[in-house]
Amino acid sequence: xxxxxxxxxxxxxxxxxxxxxxxxxxxxxxxxxxxxxxxxxxxxxxxxxxxxxxxxxxxxxxxxxxxxxxxxxxxxxxxxxxxxxxxxxxxxxxxxxxxxxxxxxxxxxxxxxx
Amino acid sequence: xxxxxxxxxxxxxxxxxxxxxxxxxxxxxxxxxxxxxxxxxxxxxxxxxxxxxxxxxxxxxxxxxxxxxxxxxxxxxxxxxxxxxxxxxxxxxxxxxxxxxxxxxxxxxxxxxx
Numbered sequence: 001x002x003x004x005x006x007x008x009x010x011x012x013x014x015x016x017x018x019x020x021x022x023x024x025x026x027x028x029x030x031x032x033x034x035x036x037x038x039x040x041x042x043x044x045x046x047x048x049x050x051x052x053x054x055x056x057x058x059x060x061x062x063x064x065x066x067x068x069x070x071x072x073x074x075x076x077x078x079x080x081x082x083x084x085x086x087x088x089x090x091x092x093x094x095x096x097x098x099x100x101x102x103x104x105x106x107x108x109x110x111x112x113x114x
Numbered sequence: 115x116x117x118x119x120x121x122x123x124x125x126x127x128x129x130x131x132x133x134x135x136x137x138x139x140x141x142x143x144x145x146x147x148x149x150x151x152x153x154x155x156x157x158x159x160x161x162x163x164x165x166x167x168x169x170x171x172x173x174x175x176x177x178x179x180x181x182x183x184x185x186x187x188x189x190x191x192x193x194x195x196x197x198x199x200x201x202x203x204x205x206x207x208x209x210x211x212x213x214x215x216x217x218x219x220x221x222x223x224x225x226x227x228x
Contacts, residue, residue: 033215041117042220043158044201049222056215070161075209103216104146 002026005009006092006104012112015084021077021109025094032075033103034067046090048073050097066093079111087113115143116208120219123201127226131212133178135189136179137178137204147171147180147187148216153200161189161202194226 005024007080025032045059049069058092060066064082069075079086089110093103121136139145149161149171162171169181187204204219205217 033218033219040131043205043216044219045215048215059215094157095188102160102163104160107157 004092004094004104006090006106006109008109009107010110010112012114013082014114016081018078018080019082019111021079021090021092021111023077023092023106024073025073025092025095026104028094029094029104030072031064031095031097031101031103032069032103033093034075034077036088037091037108043091044078058066082111082113084113086110116145118206118217118219120202120222123221123223125222125224126202127224129196129226129228130193131226133194133224135202135204135224137187137189137219138184139141139185139187139204141185141205141206141208141209141217142160143212144182145208147178148205148207149176149178149187150203150205151200152203152220152221158203161171167208194224196222196228197227199224199226 007022030051031048033045046057047067054076064080089108091108093102093105095103117140119138126210135150148163150158151161152158164171164180170179178189201221201223203221205216
């Protein structure tokens with residue numbers, strides 16, 4: 001079966017532009033996560049969706065970042081007015097949602113801000 | 115809050131050498147512990163996990179034991195191969211901050227040479 005799919009795989013954009021990153025989770029997975037992996041740093045949690053519950057946005061670094069999940073499936077992470085420090089690999093993961101279930105990761109979107 | 119500390123890399127070993135990658139954690143309650151691996155050019159994959167004290171997770175010849183008394187989850191392999199070259203991330207699943215998320219260490223790069 002298909003794994004977690006992210007698009008685009010690479011995105012280069014100019015500072016100040018808005019970007020949208022897409023994540024298509026594994027079918028049947030109710031939990032969806034976004035992480036950011038910056039050069040030389042670990043993975044930083046951004047946001048978590050679980051079913052119809054309000055998302056956990058505690059990891060979003062600023063109000064320029066937002067995410068939504070439509071119909072409990074596909075999610076879009078939007079970064080407005082991008083800055084150079086936003087350059088990173090953005091990873092999406094999904095899981096069955098019950099505690100301790102392993103998260104399955106996509107290959108990520110490599111975002112480069114010029 | 116929760117945190118994970120890993121030994122810094124890169125770790126360079128000869129094939130068939132013994133591997134230990136240290137991981138310690140700080141968390142409230144009883145977190146679950148994971149090792150994820152990221153092979154070159156690929157996404158993160160779950161390697162092994164342990165959900166309670168004294169549990170041993172194992173996969174592909176790798177092992178890690180959940181030691182609550184030392185708050186550690188060190189990764190070991192008796193005989194590494196070139197194909198084990200990757201970045202290894204220790205992570206914990208906790209419930210702090212009002213949400214469910216994985217907290218990752220910064221990753222340890224392993225290079226195995228012939």
